[in-house]
Amino acid sequence: MNCERMKEHLADYLGDSLDLATKSEVLSHLSVCASCKEETESLQEVWNRLELLPGEQPGISLRARFYTMLEAYMQGKVEAKAGPAKVNDWIGMLWAKGPVFQFALSALLLALGIGIGHFYTPARTGDGEVAKLREEVHNMYQLVTISLLQQQSASERLRGLSWSQRVAQPDPQVLSALFQVLNYDTNVNVRLAAVDSLSQFSNQPEVRQGLTQALVRQSSPLVQIALIDLLVAIQERRSVEPLKHLSEDQKLNQAVKQRAEWGQKQLS
Amino acid sequence: MLCVRDGDAGKLGILFERYQGTLYNFFVRLTGSRQASEDLVQDVFFRMLKYRHTYQDASDFTTWMYQIARNVRFDYYRKRKREVVLDEEENERASQEPGPVERLQRRQEIDLVRGALARLPEAKREVLVLSRYQNLKYDQIAVILCCDVGTVKVRVYRALKELGQIFFQLSGEKAS
Numbered sequence: 083m084n085c086e087r088m089k090e091h092l093a094d095y096l097g098d099s100l101d102l103a104t105k106s107e108v109l110s111h112l113s114v115c116a117s118c119k120e121e122t123e124s125l126q127e128v129w130n131r132l133e134l135l136p137g138e139q140p141g142i143s144l145r146a147r148f149y150t151m152l153e154a155y156m157q158g159k160v161e162a163k164a165g166p167a168k169v170n171d172w173i174g175m176l177w178a179k180g181p182v183f184q185f186a187l188s189a190l191l192l193a194l195g196i197g198i199g200h201f202y203t204p205a206r207t208g209d210g211e212v213a214k215l216r217e218e219v220h221n222m223y224q225l226v227t228i229s230l231l232q233q234q235s236a237s238e239r240l241r242g243l244s245w246s247q248r249v250a251q252p253d254p255q256v257l258s259a260l261f262q263v264l265n266y267d268t269n270v271n272v273r274l275a276a277v278d279s280l281s282q283f284s285n286q287p288e289v290r291q292g293l294t295q296a297l298v299r300q301s302s303p304l305v306q307i308a309l310i311d312l313l314v315a316i317q318e319r320r321s322v323e324p325l326k327h328l329s330e331d332q333k334l335n336q337a338v339k340q341r342a343e344w345g346q347k348q349l350s
Numbered sequence: 351m352l353c354v355r356d357g358d359a360g361k362l363g364i365l366f367e368r369y370q371g372t373l374y375n376f377f378v379r380l381t382g383s384r385q386a387s388e389d390l391v392q393d394v395f396f397r398m399l400k401y402r403h404t405y406q407d408a409s410d411f412t413t414w415m416y417q418i419a420r421n422v423r424f425d426y427y428r429k430r431k432r433e434v435v436l437d438e439e440e441n442e443r444a445s446q447e448p449g450p451v452e453r454l455q456r457r458q459e460i461d462l463v464r465g466a467l468a469r470l471p472e473a474k475r476e477v478l479v480l481s482r483y484q485n486l487k488y489d490q491i492a493v494i495l496c497c498d499v500g501t502v503k504v505r506v507y508r509a510l511k512e513l514g515q516i517f518f519q520l521s522g523e524k525a526s
Contacts, residue, residue, distance in 0.1 A: 097481065
């Protein structure tokens with residue numbers, strides 16, 4: 083083995099994926115070639131150092147987002163299958179039987195419809211169906227909100243936030259998506275809009291807590307001030323401590339500092 | 351994946367549970383950003399559904415998944431039109447973490463590795479991440495990167511050499 087071939091085998095040698103024969107060739111070359119030995123040792127050190135980097139676990143919101151996406155996809159697929167294909171089949175079937183049969187069938191269906199309607203209407207209150215419909219619309223709002231909040235375009239995410247205002251009772255998934263945006267979105271305008279969206283759910287304890295926690299994570303003065311105003315408006319007294327920390331931060335923007343001091347006074 | 355391709359989309363959940371961590375770590379090590387990495391993982395699984403018909407019977411699922419992952423990352427950063435930068439969030443967390451001296455030293459060493467990887471050109475970082483962390487064989491990496499196995503090995507060698515130089519520079523900067 084020469085030095086050139088040694089370089090070719092180095093990656094396998096470090097990854098311990100050489101067959102025995104080649105490994106022994108490599109080792110015997112290393113025993114006689116000082117420069118290859120030195121280089122291999124230094125690269126081995128780099129290779130070993132890389133092992134220090136620990137593996138990480140993704141956040142729990144990833145799982146929620148994935149299953150929401152999968153569910154929405156499967157729902158869409160079922161509806162697509164059940165919709166146009168069956169209607170077409172029926173139309174195709176009727177077409178083959180000719181107009182007389184169609185007329186007869188229409189009349190029969192009409193009579194049947196009137197009959198069933200007449201028979202069943204008094205027994206029903208209608209409330210159950212309306213409630214079900216409301217629930218479906220509500221679920222749809224939530225799905226649209228979550229889906230838009232995950233878009234790459236900031237304007238789409240803003241649309242998602244405006245959709246969230248139609249959701250009366252948000253699921254934990256929606257709240258998690260809103261906080262995700264508030265805490266991690268790269269765009270300040272989107273984060274700012276997230277504060278507004280979350281303000282409508284501020285009667286929920288977990289939202290109040292999340293808003294308080296978000297205060298220390300923010301770096302943008304605009305978002306910080308918006309959060310302080312909201313926490314004062316909802317009279318969240320647990321935010322006094324974070325506000326105190328903020329007002330003591332020497333590096334903090336002057337306007338935010340003043341607002342934090344003001345907030346502290348209002349809440350204590 | 352064959353079941354997913356043939357219409358049983360629900361089976362994608364099994365693949366998600368099995369590979370979400372692997373993919374997440376792949377992206378975290380490449381981009382240095384946890385938030386971006388979660389978005390990218392989500393996008394990979396979305397594309398698996400969208401392009402499931404491209405999965406062949408004889409395909410190796412892992413290489414197919416990484417090919418999608420590379421495309422997703424490429425598109426993601428093309429849209430943002432910016433290069434990957436060292437993750438500041440990581441460093442902040444590291445420097446704020448209290449603890450005994452050994453723990454602090456270890457954190458500093460981890461930061462050094464992260465910092466050095468972030469300084470490595472993207473192509474070299476990618477081949478190192480694939481070979482060192484993702485438990486892939488060189489022939490699998492060759493399929494993912496669309497080149498031959500020999501090229502992969504040479505790239506790993508060059509990437510390690512450059513990384514060694516970066517370690518040296520960073521250690522010097524810290525010492526001075």
